[in-house]
Amino acid sequence: MRSRSENSTLHPEPIIVPRSEHSLSRSSIDPDALKVLYRLNRHGHIAYLVGGGVRDLLLGKKPKDFDISTSAHPHEIKKIFGNCRLIGRRFRLAHIHFRGGKIIEVSTFRAISEINQEDGPVSSDNTFGTPWEDAFRRDFTVNALFYNISDFSVIDYVNGLKDLENRLIRCIGDPEVRFREDPIRMLRGIRFAALLDCDLDSESERLIRESKDDIWEGATSRILEEIIRMMGRGTAASAFDRLQELGLLSTLFPEIDQHIRIEGGDFYHDVFSKLDKRFHSGETPDPWLIFACLFYPYFDFIYRGSSGDDLLKLARDAISPICRRIQVPKRMQDIIRQILAAQVRLFDVRGSRFKPRTVLRKAYFRDAFTLFEIVASTTSGGRELISEWQKLEGPSPSQKPDPKRTRRRRKRGPKPPATTPAG
Numbered sequence: 001m002r003s004r005s006e007n008s009t010l011h012p013e014p015i016i017v018p019r020s021e022h023s024l025s026r027s028s029i030d031p032d033a034l035k036v037l038y039r040l041n042r043h044g045h046i047a048y049l050v051g052g053g054v055r056d057l058l059l060g061k062k063p064k065d066f067d068i069s070t071s072a073h074p075h076e077i078k079k080i081f082g083n084c085r086l087i088g089r090r091f092r093l094a095h096i097h098f099r100g101g102k103i104i105e106v107s108t109f110r111a112i113s114e115i116n117q118e119d120g121p122v123s124s125d126n127t128f129g130t131p132w133e134d135a136f137r138r139d140f141t142v143n144a145l146f147y148n149i150s151d152f153s154v155i156d157y158v159n160g161l162k163d164l165e166n167r168l169i170r171c172i173g174d175p176e177v178r179f180r181e182d183p184i185r186m187l188r189g190i191r192f193a194a195l196l197d198c199d200l201d202s203e204s205e206r207l208i209r210e211s212k213d214d215i216w217e218g219a220t221s222r223i224l225e226e227i228i229r230m231m232g233r234g235t236a237a238s239a240f241d242r243l244q245e246l247g248l249l250s251t252l253f254p255e256i257d258q259h260i261r262i263e264g265g266d267f268y269h270d271v272f273s274k275l276d277k278r279f280h281s282g283e284t285p286d287p288w289l290i291f292a293c294l295f296y297p298y299f300d301f302i303y304r305g306s307s308g309d310d311l312l313k314l315a316r317d318a319i320s321p322i323c324r325r326i327q328v329p330k331r332m333q334d335i336i337r338q339i340l341a342a343q344v345r346l347f348d349v350r351g352s353r354f355k356p357r358t359v360l361r362k363a364y365f366r367d368a369f370t371l372f373e374i375v376a377s378t379t380s381g382g383r384e385l386i387s388e389w390q391k392l393e394g395p396s397p398s399q400k401p402d403p404k405r406t407r408r409r410r411k412r413g414p415k416p417p418a419t420t421p422a423g
């Protein structure tokens with residue numbers, strides 16, 4: 001039976017759901033994360049699986065990562081695990097390293113919010129807290145559930161289970177305060193609503209509409225990171241629609257918002273739906289491909305109104321102001337404009353601009369071709385263009401290279417253009 005714990009008088013007591021009454025099974029937890037949980041527990045510490053890992057497993061989804069929170073302090077964690085490195089200045093986090101580059105992140109229960117990590121003062125021990133405090137400093141109720149390895153129960157301080165059941169993304173505490181503390185939570189709210197196919201609670205929606213411009217109070221690097229996470233996990237179309245609906249699109253990407261006012265948003269929606277489809281068939285998009293998808297309909301609009309001579313310059317002029325605003329790294333900007341400019345050639349497979357040797361050898365070709373496949377498949381006649389390229393290039397130029405095959409071929413002769421990631 002679900003019960004309230006009996007050991008706290010100072011704080012609201014959590015709902016504790018015993019193993020027999022929830023669906024989170026140990027067999028779906030990463031074995032290395034399980035090892036870490038058990039070992040911390042054997043050394044006398046509280047050890048919980050936390051955050052997205054618990055949320056996703058309860059929803060029957062595959063978590064991106066398995067984070068752990070514990071009562072052990074960083075120096076204690078380091079003593080327990082030989083394969084541990086402490087990172088971070090403001091909050092010391094433990095990274096436990098496993099074979100194949102896998103890292104399990106372990107954090108000590110915290111008393112305060114983790115916002116503005118880069119800018120804040122160096123941590124002192126009073127930033128550590130109780131499980132209660134650690135739950136309440138988190139952003140959304142569905143992100144504050146704990147899985148307790150000592151009895152396999154789920155611990156819920158914030159009514160996250162009810163919200164998960166009702167498919168509602170709700171801030172912990174007053175949304176106005178929580179968004180003011182950290183405006184990036186507005187983006188995170190939209191990201192989780194799209195990712196989990198949930199609604200954002202109406203008060204949060206109202207506040208985002210009202211204070212969307214406050215997003216610039218957050219660190220730009222975090223805005224960029226959240227956009228990449230939002231659009232690269234198979235629910236970009238839904239996230240894009242929500243960004244537009246709540247007005248954040250006009251704040252972050254006014255040029256695109258303006259374009260949508262002129263030509264409508266269907267093109268963007270179609271491109272992202274195709275990108276999502278590819279994600280669900282196993283292709284995680286590179287960040288530059290995500291941005292190329294986002295910018296393409298706008299670039300195409302600019303291209304159609306131009307003489308179309310210097311494509312790279314056209315792409316640069318179109319995307320530079322946008323990239324500057326969200327601080328897309330220079331190197332990534334270069335790749336994005338190459339991908340955009342390449343579309344004109346790819347669509348012109350039969351035309352005078354077509355120079356197979358030039359296009360096929362380029363490093364960005366695989367992502368350029370993926371965008372081409374995405375866009376062409378939304379247009380009439382596009383399928384024939386794709387198959388013309390495939391005839392030139394083998395089965396699918398957008399497929400990632402098989403490293404073994406590439407290595408074998410390299411010994412014999414020149415690299416095959418379709419599978420060449422560099423050059």
Ligand code: ATP
Binds near residue numbers: 052064115138144185
């Ligand atoms: P994902 O599947 O995208 O990784 P996640 O829930 O694990 O989702 P992360 O960004 O990895 O999200 O953060 C891990 C956890 O840390 C969150 O679930 C949340 O509890 C907490 N958290 C992260 N960012 C914030 C924030 N800005 N404010 C409060 N809590 C946060």
Ligand code: MG
Binds near residue numbers: 052064
């Ligand atoms: Mg995570």
